Amino acid sequence: MDYRKTAQEIYDKVGKKENLISAAHCATRLRLVLADNAKCDTKAVEDIDGVKGVFSASGQLQIILGTGTVNKVYDEFIAISGLTAASKEEVKAAAAAKQNIFKRAIKCLGDIFVPIIPAIVASGFLMGIMEALTFMVNNEFLNIDTSGSIYVFANLFANTAYTFLPILIAYSAGKAFGGNPYLGAVIGMIMIHPHLQNAWTVATEGVLQTQRVWFGLYEVNLVGYQGSVIPVIIAVWVMCFIEKRLHKIVPAMFDLFVTPLVSVFVTGYLTLSIIGPIFSTIEHSIIGGIQTLIALPFGVGSLIMGGLYSTTVVAGIHHMYTVIDVGQLSSYGVTYWLPLASAANMAQGAACLAVAMKTKTQKTKSVALPSAFSCFMGITEPAIFGVNLRHFKPFVCGAIGGAAGAMYASLVSLGASGTGVTGLFGLLLCLHDPINYIIMAAISIGVAFALTWVFGYKDAAPAEGSKTVQPQPAVPAIQCQPGAVYAPVAGTVIPSEQIPDETFAAGVLGQGVGIQPENGIVVAPFDGEISSVTDTRHAVGISSPDGIELLIHVGVDTVAMDGDGFECFVQEGQQVKAGDRLIAFDRAKIAAANHPDVVVVLVTNSDDYENLTIQTGGCKVLDKVIQV
Amino acid sequence: MKQFQYTISDPIGVHARPAGLLAKAAKALDSTVTITKADGSKSAAATKLMAIMGMGIKTGETVTVTVEGGNEEANCAAMEQFFKENL
Numbered sequence: 001m002d003y004r005k006t007a008q009e010i011y012d013k014v015g016k017k018e019n020l021i022s023a024a025h026c027a028t029r030l031r032l033v034l035a036d037n038a039k040c041d042t043k044a045v046e047d048i049d050g051v052k053g054v055f056s057a058s059g060q061l062q063i064i065l066g067t068g069t070v071n072k073v074y075d076e077f078i079a080i081s082g083l084t085a086a087s088k089e090e091v092k093a094a095a096a097a098k099q100n101i102f103k104r105a106i107k108c109l110g111d112i113f114v115p116i117i118p119a120i121v122a123s124g125f126l127m128g129i130m131e132a133l134t135f136m137v138n139n140e141f142l143n144i145d146t147s148g149s150i151y152v153f154a155n156l157f158a159n160t161a162y163t164f165l166p167i168l169i170a171y172s173a174g175k176a177f178g179g180n181p182y183l184g185a186v187i188g189m190i191m192i193h194p195h196l197q198n199a200w201t202v203a204t205e206g207v208l209q210t211q212r213v214w215f216g217l218y219e220v221n222l223v224g225y226q227g228s229v230i231p232v233i234i235a236v237w238v239m240c241f242i243e244k245r246l247h248k249i250v251p252a253m254f255d256l257f258v259t260p261l262v263s264v265f266v267t268g269y270l271t272l273s274i275i276g277p278i279f280s281t282i283e284h285s286i287i288g289g290i291q292t293l294i295a296l297p298f299g300v301g302s303l304i305m306g307g308l309y310s311t312t313v314v315a316g317i318h319h320m321y322t323v324i325d326v327g328q329l330s331s332y333g334v335t336y337w338l339p340l341a342s343a344a345n346m347a348q349g350a351a352c353l354a355v356a357m358k359t360k361t362q363k364t365k366s367v368a369l370p371s372a373f374s375c376f377m378g379i380t381e382p383a384i385f386g387v388n389l390r391h392f393k394p395f396v397c398g399a400i401g402g403a404a405g406a407m408y409a410s411l412v413s414l415g416a417s418g419t420g421v422t423g424l425f426g427l428l429l430c431l432h433d434p435i436n437y438i439i440m441a442a443i444s445i446g447v448a449f450a451l452t453w454v455f456g457y458k459d460a461a462p463a464e465g466s467k468t469v470q471p472q473p474a475v476p477a478i479q480c481q482p483g484a485v486y487a488p489v490a491g492t493v494i495p496s497e498q499i500p501d502e503t504f505a506a507g508v509l510g511q512g513v514g515i516q517p518e519n520g521i522v523v524a525p526f527d528g529e530i531s532s533v534t535d536t537r538h539a540v541g542i543s544s545p546d547g548i549e550l551l552i553h554v555g556v557d558t559v560a561m562d563g564d565g566f567e568c569f570v571q572e573g574q575q576v577k578a579g580d581r582l583i584a585f586d587r588a589k590i591a592a593a594n595h596p597d598v599v600v601v602l603v604t605n606s607d608d609y610e611n612l613t614i615q616t617g618g619c620k621v622l623d624k625v626i627q628v
Numbered sequence: 629m630k631q632f633q634y635t636i637s638d639p640i641g642v643h644a645r646p647a648g649l650l651a652k653a654a655k656a657l658d659s660t661v662t663i664t665k666a667d668g669s670k671s672a673a674a675t676k677l678m679a680i681m682g683m684g685i686k687t688g689e690t691v692t693v694t695v696e697g698g699n700e701e702a703n704c705a706a707m708e709q710f711f712k713e714n715l
Contacts, residue, residue, distance in 0.1 A: 509648035509677060532682030539644055541678035549678050551644065559643045572682055604651075604677040 001069070006050040007076035010063060013048070015039035016081075023083050025074040026594075030063040037061060055500055055516075055596065062596075064500070075248060111176040112233065113385040116168045123161030130158045132425045139431075166191050166225055166232045173233050179240030183260055187235050190268045191276065196224035213273040220277050231271070231279040238275065239267035294337060299410035302340050306406020306444075307399045309344035313380055314389065334415025338429065339440060342378070342422035343405030344398075346441050347448035349375030349423070351398035352383035354452035355391065359459055363564075378423035397456040401448025409440045478622055480526045480578050482546045485626035487619040488525045488582065489599050491517040495616060500596050501556040509551060512602035513614050513625050522552055522583040522599060523621060524576040534559075537566035540582050547608070548628060553600040554585050558593070565589030579622060603628060630704040633666075634711045635690045642685040646714050651677040653710045658698030661707060666690040674707075 014020065014034060021033040034040055037056055045063060046054050050073065053064040065073050077083075133151075136142035145151065161168065167188035174184020197208050209222040225231050243263040250258050293301045349372050356368035364387070371382035388395040408414075414436045416429040430437040478486065487493070492515065499505050499514040524542060531549065532541035538561065539553040554566065565586035570576060590597040606612050609628040619625060638646060654661045654674035661674035665683065672679035674693070685691060693711065695704040 503645045503648060508652055509644060531678040534643065534681060535684050535686075536643070539681070541681060543678070551678065551681075553644050559640050559645075604648075607655075 001050050003050075003069070003072040004076045004080075006048055006065075007073045007080055009048045010045060010051070010073070011077060011080050013041045013044045014061065017083075020081055020083060023074065023077060023081065025065075025070045030065055030070055030074055030077065032061045032063070034061055053498075053500065055498075055598075062500075108176060112169060112172045113381060115175075116172050119161045119168055123158060126154055126158035129425075130155055132421060132428050135421075135428050163226060164192065166228060169229060169232045170236050173236040174240060177237050177240035179236070179243045179263075180260070183239060183243060183263055184236045186264055187239050187267055187271060188232055190264075191225040191228070191232060191235065191271060193224065196222050198224055198226060211272075213269075220273055225276055225280060228276075228280055228283065230283055231276045234279050235267060235271040235275050238270060239263050242266055294340070299407040302336075302410035303403050303407040306340050306344050306347075306409075307403035309341055309402055309406070310348050310380070310384060310388075310395065310399050313344075313384055334417055336410065336413070336415050338416040338422065338426065339409040339414045339437065340406040342416075342426040342437075343409060343440055343444040344402030345378055345380045345422045346376060346424075347401030347405060347444040348380055348383050348388055348395070348398035349373075350401060350445040350448040351394040351452040351456060352387045354397075354449045355387055355394050355457045358453060358457050361459055364459070376423045378421055378425060391457055393456040394452045397451035398448045400451055401444045401446070404447045405440045405444025408443050409436070412436045414440060478578050480544075481624075483548070483628045484624050485512075485525045485548065485550060485601065485603070485628075486578055486622040487515060487625045488522045488552055488601060488621070489515055489517045490519060490619060490621045491515040491599070493614070493616045493619050493625050494598070495614060496600070496602060499556065499598055499600055501600075504553075504556070504600050504602070507606075510602040510604040511606035511612050512550075512600070513616070514598040514600050515619065515625070517587070517597060517599050520585045520587050521581060522554060522585070524578050524580045524582055525550060525552070525601065525622075525625075526578050528576060530570045530572055530574045530576060530582075533568055533570060533572050536561070536563045537568040537583065538563070538585070540568065540570065541604070542576070542582075547605070548603055549605045551600070551602045551604050552582065553602070554583060554597065555590050556596045556598060556600070558590060558595050558597075561589070561593050561595070565593075601625065629694060629696045630700045631692055631694050632704065632708050633690055633692050634708070634715070636685055636687050636715050638715050639687050641687050641689070642680060642683070642715060644681060647677050647680040649714055650680060650710065651675050654707070657695075657703045657706065659695045659700055659703040660697050661703070662694040662696070664692045664694065666692070 019035050019039045024031045170188025171181045171185040174181035207221045210219045211222050246259040353372035368387045375383035427437050494514045496512045497505050526544050528542045528544040531543045538558045543549045567584040569581045613627045615625050664671040670683045
């Protein structure tokens with residue numbers, strides 16, 4: 001088959017460049033976002049050699065080409081159209097909404113950090129507990145055996161995720177940037193390779209080893225990037241960029257070994273010689289600037305830094321603050337930096353808690369509540385990335401709370417006698433002045449919570465369940481005729497053979513129709529009894545008094561969503577009237593999960609009937625669609 | 629009457645698609661095939677798609693498959709084969 005010809009014909013039929021917004025492909029489908037779907041001649045696209053099917057779903061025109069073919073056609077398509085290659089995610093992003101760069105950058109950081117949060121929470125909690133215990137033991141508040149296996153092992157587990165954080169970040173970033181995450185992980189491993197000097201020891205021992213690079217042009221320090229975030233993300237981004245380009249230019253038979261080898265080697269060299277030194281210098285100069293700021297009189301510097309602190313957490317440079325703490329401890333015996341950080345962290349926790357208390361969405365609550373508590377323990381990432389930044393306003397409210405608390409700490413010269421623990425346990429580092437620490441905590445928490453409660457958070461409209469927001473379609477009472485199935489949802493009716501799923505299309509589950517829905521409410525298609533409801537709420541069975549057994553299945557492969565985005569209003573054995581609501585579904589969530597949202601309506605006992613006629617095309621709710 | 633027990637390994641359990649395949653496979657046999665949950669709480673004829681889906685059988689659950697009437701020997705073997713391949 002001629003891939004170029006197929007690609008050219010698709011390009012012509014979808015309305016050429018003027019009508020194309022972006023293109024991507026998955027395992028079997030070419031996914032296009034068009035400016036105007038009406039300008040696309042879908043029928044003609046279906047007739048093109050190699051095209052196995054065409055349908056439009058979740059804002060994309062999806063052209064089924066099959067495994068092994070789709071990537072070739074896609075490459076030609078990109079060459080012909082002159083579009084830049086987009087990842088599937090980018091297409092989804094383009095299909096969703098055009099967000100500004102700042103929001104996208106934040107979303108990207110979130111995409112990188114959110115999946116690794118469980119790892120850093122586990123590690124971070126342990127770290128907070130262990131450091132508090134160690135502090136108490138060292139100061140003889142507590143008498144436990146620190147040489148026991150539990151204590152020794154727990155200490156080991158506690159810092160594992162942080163010690164190897166660049167690997168976790170690199171894997172996640174590789175995924176987020178659309179490259180091979182394992183290659184990304186390799187880049188992360190290179191950056192903290194045991195043969196490189198440990199970044200933590202540089203401060204005390206100085207740089208021990210250097211290496212000339214770029215044919216002797218200049219020297220770099222052979223130092224690992226433990227605790228670095230920015231250099232890792234940049235390095236992986238570069239790697240993904242190289243990798244994706246190589247996939248395009250390297251012939252398929254060499255792709256498997258040439259692309260990984262070249263991607264890792266080139267990126268690795270660039271990282272250790274250019275990216276690492278430059279971006280870790282940037283990280284360091286940010287820290288230098290902070291030290292100047294914090295020294296400003298009347299608490300002004302602390303006010304500013306308390307406000308900005310969480311932003312530096314977002315930038316990932318807070319891991320280096322230990323340096324400031326250590327520096328201050330050696331000059332003054334206490335660190336004035338830690339209380340400031342603690343104020344900022346607790347304020348973010350309070351903002352997150354306010355979101356948790358205010359939201360009515362179970363999902364948000366289940367994320368926000370534990371995140372808030374872990375934040376009070378000093379582990380801020382889940383709250384900041386998982387909750388506050390997503391809604392943004394809570395993040396700002398948290399920053400204001402942090403600023404207020406930090407200013408107070410600075411005015412009363414609150415210093416901490418150690419470092420490493422913020423949040424509620426941070427009190428243990430301020431045992432010489434606990435009252436001021438508590439007041440500082442109360443100020444930060446109070447201000448952040450109150451601001452977030454009043455201004456900072458409102459449940460997003462569509463997330464709050466279709467029950468209240470989505471207007472219920474006007475459903476006229478109808479007189480059901482025997483043997484008739486009425487449309488459970490408004491939309492476009494297609495024969496079951498055209499449902500984008502083999503099992504449904506082949507009629508294994510019975511004959512019927514698919515409906516491309518216009519809204520997210522499924523109603524009863526006739527008077528009858530609910531014969532089954534799936535736990536995942538995406539399908540119901542209903543039987544009519546005259547013996548039709550009907551399956552209504554929302555979407556294809558939506559069983560994988562495990563009920564998320566679906567609400568079911570009926571129970572097994574319940575009697576319903578035509579037009580009664582059965583299921584509400586969130587079309588955006590189905591689209592986000594990458595499933596078609598076609599509502600499948602099948603007569604599962606169609607073998608019992610000689611004749612089954614269907615009515616295709618546009619339908620309103622409760623128009624007759626099947627007659628047996 | 630012949631019986632066998634099977635533990636579902638399909639990660640999403642017996643949902644529409646496998647239930648449909650099962651109903652089709654069971655219809656082709658001349659025996660009555662019944663599926664019963666391990667705790668005996670629910671039972672359904674394998675040919676009844678809706679009833680099977682309604683059982684809500686999850687991955688890791690063990691079911692008893694009973695084959696009665698007709699060529700029990702061969703049909704039971706066929707059912708066992710089907711479960712292994714599809715569920």
